[in-house]
Every structure is written in C-alpha cells, then in structure tokens.
Amino acid sequence: MKFNRWFLILFVIVATLIYFSLPKQTKIPAKTTEDxxxxxxxxxxxxxxxxxxxxxxxxxxANFKGLSYFPYSPNWVIPFEVERNEKVERVGLQMTDGTSDTLLVFGKAHGEIAGVHVDLILYQHDTGDFFIPFKDKTAPTETYGGGRYLELPLTNLKDNQLILDFNQAYFPFCAxxxxxxxxxxxxxxxxxxxxxxGEKNP
Structure with missing residues (x-):
C-alpha cells in the first residue's frame, strides 16, 4: 500500500509537468466575435x-466625429422565411421630397422579432440585391424618425431563407x-x- 501511494503521487507530479509543458493552443474566436x-x-x-x-x-x-450605434448583439441576427411573389412587379415608393421612386417587389419576409411575428415587404434594386426600408418604435427618440434601411445581396437568399442582421440597419442620407x-x-x-x-441618434 505504501508503494502504491508514492507511485500515485509521482504519477500526478509527472502528469502535471507534461500538461504545463505542452504548447498552448490558439483559441479560435466564436463566430459572433468575428461578426x-x-x-x-x-x-x-x-x-x-x-x-x-x-x-x-x-x-x-471637418468636425464630423463618426456616427452613433447601438452595441452589436447576435440577438438581432434573425432568420426570415421569404415568400416570393408569383410575379415580380414594380411599385411606387413615396419619397421624402413628395416624389415617388419605382422599385421591384420581390415578395415578403416572415420572421419573429422579440417574440412578435413580423412581415416585411422585400424590395429589389435593379441589380437584384434586396432593400428593406423599415421603421420601428425606437423612432424618433432613439433613431431617425423617417426610419432605417437594410440592404442584402441576392446571394444571401438560400432555400427561401434570408438572414436579417439588424446590426447593419442604417440611416438614409436625408437624415x-x-x-x-x-x-x-x-x-x-x-x-x-x-x-x-444598428445606427442610432447621436
């Protein structure tokens, strides 16, 4: 029994020395950190x-110090299911100067934000990329009163699913x-x- 006890102590010491002599592995950052x-x-x-x-x-x-933003959060990267229109059509979208601009309507994006079901009209630029103008209850006290925009490449649409990253929401130039x-x-x-x-008021 005495031999076994000292053998066990020696084994623990040797194992500890081997562990600390091993090279440290580089920790790979989580995807949320990369994002x-x-x-x-x-x-x-x-x-x-x-x-x-x-x-x-x-x-x-000359005195511009940069825009203001909410802190990044992965909680605002949300998957939406896309329901395509049977026929892509052009519609007029009202502009801030009283005129209208014609955009393609691709369909609707359906998702859940903070436990609430949300439907968003999904527009397309002539390039094919998606454009989502939206307004939420942070306006006008926390964000621009006229709303904010999201833009996404067409290639982001996969199996009728589109990931909306609201951390990328930005103000229009008229703000x-x-x-x-x-x-x-x-x-x-x-x-x-x-x-x-995304972007917020200064």
Missing part, C-alpha cells in the same frame, strides 16, 4: 468615407442632409416593436 469585429470595422470604414468623400451628406465634415430625397418605409414595414440595433 462583431466585422461590424466594427465596417462602421469605421463608413465613418471615414462620410468624412472624406466629396459626395458625403455630412454638411460639416443628415435634407437636400437628399429618400424612400419612406411603407405602412406594412412600420413595426410596433423596438429594434435597438
């Missing part, structure tokens, strides 16, 4: 463009400069819930 870093990087890139681009809607670019005309979210895309994600 968060990508979001931060894209926001910084946008800030730089708004500050330096001659066509920027920012009137005082910064009234000389720009922007589409107004239709009544169907004006939501009765708060979506505290």
């Amino acid at each position: 968060s870093l990508k979001t931060v990087e894209s926001r910084l890139t946008k800030d730089e463009k708004l500050k330096t681009d001659e066509e920027s809607p920012i009137t005082d670019r 910064y400069n009234k000389s720009f005309a922007c589409p107004i979210p239709p009544k169907e895309n004006q939501l009765t819930i708060r979506i505290p994600a």
Whole structure:
C-alpha cells in the first residue's frame, strides 16, 4: 500500500509537468466575435468615407466625429422565411421630397422579432440585391424618425431563407442632409416593436 501511494503521487507530479509543458493552443474566436469585429470595422470604414468623400451628406465634415450605434448583439441576427411573389412587379415608393421612386417587389419576409411575428415587404434594386426600408418604435427618440434601411445581396437568399442582421440597419442620407430625397418605409414595414440595433441618434 505504501508503494502504491508514492507511485500515485509521482504519477500526478509527472502528469502535471507534461500538461504545463505542452504548447498552448490558439483559441479560435466564436463566430459572433468575428461578426462583431466585422461590424466594427465596417462602421469605421463608413465613418471615414462620410468624412472624406466629396459626395458625403455630412454638411460639416471637418468636425464630423463618426456616427452613433447601438452595441452589436447576435440577438438581432434573425432568420426570415421569404415568400416570393408569383410575379415580380414594380411599385411606387413615396419619397421624402413628395416624389415617388419605382422599385421591384420581390415578395415578403416572415420572421419573429422579440417574440412578435413580423412581415416585411422585400424590395429589389435593379441589380437584384434586396432593400428593406423599415421603421420601428425606437423612432424618433432613439433613431431617425423617417426610419432605417437594410440592404442584402441576392446571394444571401438560400432555400427561401434570408438572414436579417439588424446590426447593419442604417440611416438614409436625408437624415443628415435634407437636400437628399429618400424612400419612406411603407405602412406594412412600420413595426410596433423596438429594434435597438444598428445606427442610432447621436
């Protein structure tokens, strides 16, 4: 018994030394971490463009310090089922200057946000990419009163499912400069819930 006890102690010591001598493995960041870093990087890139681009809607670019955002959260990356229209049609969407712009209607996106069923009209640019103008209950106190936009590549649609990342929601140019005309979210895309994600008021 005495031999066995000392043998066990020696085994534990040797095993401990081997464990600590092994090279440390690099921890692979979770996808949510990668997405968060990508979001931060894209926001910084946008800030730089708004500050330096001659066509920027920012009137005082010299004193522009960057846009304001809600913190990134994976909870606002939500899968939606897409119901395609039998026939893609063009409709007029009212603009902030009183005119209208013609956009393609692809169909509707159905999903659940904060436990509430949501239907959103899904528009398309002439390039085929998706455009979703929407307004939620954060407007106008927390976000632009005229609503916000989401844009997604057509290639993101897979098996009639589309992932909407509301962390990417952004203000139209008319939020910064009234000389720009922007589409107004239709009544169907004006939501009765708060979506505290994406761009917000300063």
